[in-house]
Amino acid sequence: MTGARDLLTGGAEEPVRILDADGTVVAPDVVPELDDETLRSMYRDMRFCRRFDERAISLQRQGRIGTYSSLAGQEGSQIGSTYALDDEDLISYQYREHGAVVARGFPWEYLLYWAGHERGNEALADLNVLPLNITIGDHLPHVVGAAWAAKLEGDDRVAVAHFGDGATSEGDFHEAMNFAGVFDVPAVFVCNNNGWAISTPAERQTASETFAQKAVAYGFEGVRVDGMDPLATYAVVRAAREKARNPGDGQRRPTLVEAVQYRFGAHTTADDPSAYRDEAEVERWKAKDPIARFESFLRDTGRLDDERVDEIEDEIEATLSRAVERVENYEANPDEMFEHVFAEMTDGLREQRDSFRRLYGEYGDAIRRGDE
């Protein structure tokens, strides 16, 4: 009998897996106890992520949003790991992990961020999600600090960081892991190992055999999980969360979770992966698609049928269309760039804003930089 805790110590090499590529349950003793509604909601969110991805790439191609980073292939890890948290748990994520936002309810403004507006980050604060991170690994110490603060304040919250395999090479990764261990903070580190950091394959990112094993050096547990299996990711992150709040004897609170998965698409819409990776490799991983796998499981266990799938699809299309429409109708006031620099605007900045207003009043949009 495998208890939840054992998931974290069950061996670093072979990833924890509950569903195989066909959606068959291969580890019945650790299937998380989730009601049908929650399981269907996870499936809906995974499909939403994939469809959001397709729409965003197409919007970028049409010049309607800016550079976008695709998450296709990584929905299982995103949704599984975020469902394992409580709403009060603080998340800090990276630019590819849209699933963390989808699982927290996807405010339409999220798309606004990708259309080039800071306001897109604003709504995340209500969902206990810190602003999207573009810099690599810088946010890991923040997560440690937030977890540490929760511990100092006696709150029952954990803090969770999402990052990629590449981020583990940054100095901030080391500093964050070290502090997490030394101060024994209730943090969960979800490393989305998708095989590639732009053109650098994971095996050239580190000489370590796995990313999870790095945790050993910091004095806490590291575990590999099949990141294309939402149930396994859920189970592992749930166990890590429980340990963070209530560690057993001799256990340290933090956990490094290496979610093994694959980036189906390009790094971003500005990238062309054909320059550095083999299409056959992509196809091999696509056979493990997290959505198809989870859908098979739900259908086989009677939780999903064609009718429900159609309903979900229609709802996703409608929700996305509304979001796109609101983004397209959004008109930014250029003044916004002067806001929120400080709690109180400085005199110098007010002067710059007023001078800008005067010019904008005089020239209108002719004051914008053109394609000179």
Next chain:
Amino acid sequence: MATQQTTTQNLTLVQAVRDGLYTEMSRDSDVLVLGEDVGKNGGVFRATEGLYDEFGPDRVIDTPLAESGIVGTAIGMAAYGLKPVPEIQFMGFIYPAFDQIVSHAARLRTRSRGRFTCPLVVRAPYGGGIRAPEHHSESKEAFFAHEPGLKVVIPSTPHDTKGLLISAIRDPDPVVFLEPKLIYRAFRGDVPEDDYTVPIGEAAVRREGTDISVFTWGAMTRPTLEAAENLAEAGVDCEVVDLRTMSPLDRETIVESFKKTGRAAVVHEAPKTGGLGGEIASIIQEEALLYQEAPVERIAGFDTPFPLYALEDYYLPSVARVEEGIRNAVEF
């Protein structure tokens, strides 16, 4: 070589970067390139395209994702005697390496009393206007110009890019080489196929004029020249000086131009406060106070974080804003 007829190629600025690297790597086997995605992928902007196939993985090195590691190991290589050219993918990602650049690259010579040196070139694309994500658009050349022991170069034409890059690689001291990515592919220019240098520390007068001196660099050079042409129709004759090197500044050319016109404007993308416009105004005060007929006008980015792309074209100095600023100085 000097007498030989040289052939020229018509290259974009980013192709000139590549050509400069290729030329110097062919000439000097101590030169190597390292960074994220510079090898097999040829760089995210294709600035190192084909170099991996040409020079192999020991001279065109794909590194782990670690800016401090990239620059820090380059410092060790430089101290050992090689001439590394580390690439930081975007200037906004340079900060993990900031400590290495300012605490070590800039000071190794001083600290060892000249016994160890640090002849490396840190290349990074900088600047806004390409609808890039957050942290991909800043212009923070002043951070580096503020640091003694570093040279800071910003080219604005394909010809200068190759010549300045070769100068930077041959320079015995560390150079931060910032590339205006907005104009990476905006236009082409003639670039000699042979190796040649453009000296570090020399500005270029791009347009001669008598009414006002306008100092600028990088991607702002083109809108400034356009503003100058528009103003010429209105009877204002601008001299446009492309500084090309931000440290050391070409004080002589700045002062000479100013003494001729008695008025000045500085155009830069970087935030106004602490930007190099202030330094240029001070040089004018120190060297040519009695020639001064108007306050030095600074046409710059605002003192706000660089906005996400929807508003970036309001943030960056436009032709209209440059014209307005120049008129302020001329009509004072």
